[in-house]
Amino acid sequence: MERNYELLKSVLSVATHTYQEELMINFIENWLVENNLPYFVDDMGNIYVTKQTDQNIKFFPCVVSHTDTVHNIDTINIRETILPNTQNIMKPSLNAFNNEGKPTGIGGDDKCGVYACLELLKELPNLKAAFFVSEETGCYGSRSANKSFFENVGYAIQFDAPGNRMITEISMGTRLFELNGDFHKITSNILNEEFNGTGEYGSHPYTDIYALKHLFDFSCINISIGYYRYHTRNEYVVIEDVYNGINVGKKIIEGLSYKKYKYLPDSNYLFNTKKQF
Numbered sequence: 001m002e003r004n005y006e007l008l009k010s011v012l013s014v015a016t017h018t019y020q021e022e023l024m025i026n027f028i029e030n031w032l033v034e035n036n037l038p039y040f041v042d043d044m045g046n047i048y049v050t051k052q053t054d055q056n057i058k059f060f061p062c063v064v065s066h067t068d069t070v071h072n073i074d075t076i077n078i079r080e081t082i083l084p085n086t087q088n089i090m091k092p093s094l095n096a097f098n099n100e101g102k103p104t105g106i107g108g109d110d111k112c113g114v115y116a117c118l119e120l121l122k123e124l125p126n127l128k129a130a131f132f133v134s135e136e137t138g139c140y141g142s143r144s145a146n147k148s149f150f151e152n153v154g155y156a157i158q159f160d161a162p163g164n165r166m167i168t169e170i171s172m173g174t175r176l177f178e179l180n181g182d183f184h185k186i187t188s189n190i191l192n193e194e195f196n197g198t199g200e201y202g203s204h205p206y207t208d209i210y211a212l213k214h215l216f217d218f219s220c221i222n223i224s225i226g227y228y229r230y231h232t233r234n235e236y237v238v239i240e241d242v243y244n245g246i247n248v249g250k251k252i253i254e255g256l257s258y259k260k261y262k263y264l265p266d267s268n269y270l271f272n273t274k275k276q277f
Helices: 005-012 022-034 108-123 182-194 208-215 239-256
Strands: 039-041 047-051 060-066 077-084 090-097 127-132 153-161 166-171 200-204 219-224 236-238 274-276
Touching (some): 005 090, 005 108, 005 239, 022 039, 022 047, 060 208, 060 239, 090 239, 108 127, 108 239, 153 166, 153 208, 153 239, 166 208, 182 219, 208 219, 219 239
Parallel strands (some): 060 127, 153 219, 166 200
Antiparallel strands (some): 039 047, 047 127, 090 236, 166 219, 200 274
């Protein structure tokens, strides 16, 4: 599937900072209207989308991202460059500068996730998406997630990890899916194939699915979406890694299908923080 490069650059060009997310919220809303996708926005600014072409769907996959970044509001001029990926291979990339030529931080964390969700909403026939505000300071948007929206969600995939090989299994000490359960077996087979056996499950800091796991009983996972040097002014995005992250997410959805993968985490689980698969 050919990806929309101009959309990627447009998303990355939107200035957004925690509690100053109006421009990104408006951008997403305008895109949803243009693409005739039904959605609603809650009082916090969280956006919830449901695309349904098959009325027999009982449980939806849900893709997740957040609308804030850590970077201050500034003019963002996207520049094309060549920078290294996780394997230290030089790849076509994008970074950002203001009108004075100073690096601003491109905000791939988590604008790349926003872009991934939009691309999958365009491409897949039945899908839910949640765009949460104010993740960077404590998942405030997702902690107040709309419960009725998630009643028929079977599992959630977040696109909010750096690089191109990271998979979150544990977030802030909370297990996101059952080890060796159906969810894990299906996703592992896909990830092993897509990452050629070089990916790593890991224990990582919080992101929105951490909050969702404390609110709901469906399995969750978070995967790399191609941003590097995150939370710095020199943050950049490797284009190929963004596209590959979306493709992996799509294949996971195709593999898991429209089922619910129920999991309630065991708070006593002890985790080996770096396990290769």
